[in-house]
Amino acid sequence: MPGVNSPVLVAEAKAVKNDAGSNSKEKILAAATTIAQAHGYGGLNFRDLADAVGIKAASIYHHFTNKADLGAAVARRYWQDSAAALDARRAESADPLRCLRDYPDTFRKALQTGNRICLCSFMAAESDDLPEEVLKEVRTFADVNVAWLAKVLSEAGVVEAGQSEARAGAIFAAVAGAQLVARSRSDLALYDMLIDGYRAAGLLPS
Template sequence: MKNGSGPGAKERILVAATAIAQAHGYSGLNFRDLAEVVGIKAASIYHHFASKADLGAAVARRYWQDSSAALDALLAQSSDPVDCLRRYPGTFRKALESDNRLCLCSIMAAESDDLPEIVTKEVQTFADVQVAWLSKVLVAAAMVDSGNSEQRARAIFAAVAGAQLIARSRSDISLFDELIESYRVSGLLPGSRLSG
């Protein structure tokens, strides 16, 4: 077994905990199984996280921070806000491409009745970050005015997260793609470059 308190141990724990939570939710996180995956003693996890709630909050916080950075990078890569909106569903598709996983905060949100408050706060922040980014990009794309942007952003976020959930339940990533295309056809998301 590796030393659980050395450099890099906390990072290994967070990476493994994220993968477990994306597959099994917050309820699936337990220190014994996590320690086995990481290759350390379960007691070593307590060196970095005082409780399961602290670990769950750290995992969710890291997830929304990484997601926020990915959305910012998407904007930096393209000066076209419509193109950014077209590419947004791909940020959720990546989880499905990784062993049919779900967005970590989506799966934890489904457990909201059983989450400690510190975890709930981080899960809600993920949704807030997604909606704020979408709202900003929708206005920049001139798809809605600022007074209607948050409502439209919430609809897009819910639709894309829902498409991910449906595709995962069938283990069929093509279903995600079909649903996203239906959102484009209906006008919820911008269409492909060819269709406008």
């Protein structure tokens, strides 16, 4: 039977500790994302966050050095998850036009969940007060969406060569804007009406 200081037991203990730490960090990120979607970066508070996760506020500092570090991690995880979801959507569909038609659904789902909006759109509205490391990740979210849209627009043959990025930027701004307007009125039907208007005007494929 191995002793308490055996390499096997020490390795197992470290693995358990690392798993627990990783799980705690994921819970913090998940709770922080929920709070930020409802209240923005300014609404992130370590004490409230700790209460939501069920830990001491001091424990958050084991994973994030300060609020800016946490905010950057939340925004980074958000755009990474969004990028993965967009890539998965394109990989699962042989029709790029269908992907473009379905694109607004991503923003619609946030409104369906407690009338929330895209986390990075919320944080972008706070850009004057964001630390540089947070703002960098927030801007990356927009860059990722525009790049994906530009690629799919080209694949679908919707725009002429050289026009895909401008059209992609317009679509992203319009859809994010529709989400913001609908959220301000707590009106999901308004979002759908605005998206239908974009399709009627030719901005989005119908």
